[in-house]
Amino acid sequence: MTGPVARAAGSLALHHRITADLAARIRSGDWPPGRRIPYEHELMASYGCARATVSKAVQALAAAGLVERRRRAGTFVARPRVQSAVLEIPELQAEISGRGQAYGYELISQQRRRLAPGRPDEARLRPAGAVLEVVCRHLANGAPFAVEERLISLAAAPEARSADFRLTPPGAWLLDHVAWSEAEHRIAAVAADDLTAMRLSLDPGRPCLVLRRWTWRAGEAVTFVRQTFPADAFELVARFAPGGFSQASGLPAVRPD
Amino acid sequence: MTGPVARAAGSLALHHRITADLAARIRSGDWPPGRRIPYEHELMASYGCARATVSKAVQALAAAGLVERRRRAGTFVARPRVQSAVLEIPELQAEISGRGQAYGYELISQQRRRLAPGRPDEARLRPAGAVLEVVCRHLANGAPFAVEERLISLAAAPEARSADFRLTPPGAWLLDHVAWSEAEHRIAAVAADDLTAMRLSLDPGRPCLVLRRWTWRAGEAVTFVRQTFPADAFELVARFAPGGFSQASGLPAVRPD
DNA sequence: AAGTGGTCTAGACCACAAA
DNA sequence: TTGTGGTCTAGACCACTTG
Structure with a gap:
């Protein structure tokens, strides 16, 4: 129970903040293509939140194509495609x-x-x-x-x-x-x-x-x-x-x- | 507590099934633009699952631009845009x-x-x-x-x-x-x-x-x-x-x- | 004022692929 | 075998908006 929803400072939902943080590291080249990003349980510890929250954040990255997720292996920065399918x-x-x-x-x-x-x-x-x-x-x-x-x-x-x-x-x-x-x-x-x-x-x-x-x-x-x-x-x-x-x-x- | 993850028949995740169901009704014209779709608590009852599950399904529709959500009002079929932003x-x-x-x-x-x-x-x-x-x-x-x-x-x-x-x-x-x-x-x-x-x-x-x-x-x-x-x-x-x-x-x- | 969606938690089971 | 991500739950608080 509980879960008083610790409203972050920037008035931005925590999972959005996490997504933006990770996306910034990827786009800046700080985390190059192929690099593994932290496991969900590591992100839980970093941000001090529940696994569902970091999971939602990382799944948004995956939906955007910035990362690829593989069971048992982890989550990796995707190689850029020339173009979206659109x-x-x-x-x-x-x-x-x-x-x-x-x-x-x-x-x-x-x-x-x-x-x-x-x-x-x-x-x-x-x-x-x-x-x-x-x-x-x-x-x-x-x-x-x-x-x-x-x-x-x-x-x-x-x-x-x-x-x-x-x-x-x-x-x-x-x-x-x-x-x-x-x-x-x-x-x-x-x-x-x-x-x-x-x-x-x-x-x-x-x-x-x-x-x-x-x-x-x-x-x-x-x-x-x-x-x-x-x-x-x-x-x-x-x-x-x-x-x-x-x-x-x-x-x-x-x-x- | 519980939550044995009732694996659906089609081997498809329940929230995916819900998303596909709703998307089909929208694309077929069954639910025209502007029409309100069922509230989350109604979908919970329909599908017999937790609110988080239907919420995830409907949020996927919103991310795809098929629906627009307004607090206190409900979720509505979006008017088709001429084009995506891409x-x-x-x-x-x-x-x-x-x-x-x-x-x-x-x-x-x-x-x-x-x-x-x-x-x-x-x-x-x-x-x-x-x-x-x-x-x-x-x-x-x-x-x-x-x-x-x-x-x-x-x-x-x-x-x-x-x-x-x-x-x-x-x-x-x-x-x-x-x-x-x-x-x-x-x-x-x-x-x-x-x-x-x-x-x-x-x-x-x-x-x-x-x-x-x-x-x-x-x-x-x-x-x-x-x-x-x-x-x-x-x-x-x-x-x-x-x-x-x-x-x-x-x-x-x-x-x- | 009331009820919607938005968010978060703590816990759980599962499938699957890597070691 | 092991541990990752995938999924689901039951419950909770909140912000916002509309009637």
């Missing part, structure tokens, strides 16, 4: 291979430079910071599939200084070197400019899909990437179902085309 | 008004017809069903902003038979007449064909962003819509943050541009 923006290599096509990659240029504060896209990265600029090209069955222009903040990811992107696409490299993060995507249609058209073997003015993505870690911008696809080569898919609760009726067969 | 595809009227522009709407045509099984986009709707086809145009400050071609399955939404879309955009009408649903979006870039170019006051061949959306209710396709935007008029935004737990560090100022 907006599928796969790694291009996996996407092309999944189509049964041969994937090709070509580095076009790689250089250090300073940000151009005049460009609004770049302004979201740390102002006046040094960045690594990588321009590359993805091929499917030998045909240009996408051009990628990427900036990596060297302040946020100093390991990139010594990275070599001649063989490894920068997206794949970052997946292994940047912990959990927030991201924003912007998707637009544009007419190919002369340079892009040349790189994609298109006529200038032809429509292209442009995907821009900013990625932050702990509030600091890590990378900005702009990928340009020929209009007929790529289509983004986003599924949305409220609450993934098993529905006996079965989902529609959403696989044609 | 992929923001707002109603065009709200989007344009939000920019401080004048919104305009024009119906181009409205007619009943049968599905054309040859078109793969349409094939996802119930085969051989009768549909209402609505073509319309959205304007911002008097300039064409988007053309919309929509099919509404009359088998799934018979009320549409008597709807009048001369003044009301079909999207807004559907929001009030179709309950919770699943959706899929496909986003692509295309060159404007002659008809679309004329309707958007563009030169043929100019790039456009095309958004296609299929919506299902209880496994049955309700509507398909194809919206075409001039490339410079529209940009889709998708944010992704793992778990929206308050992070004391604060999110980056993601509002420039």
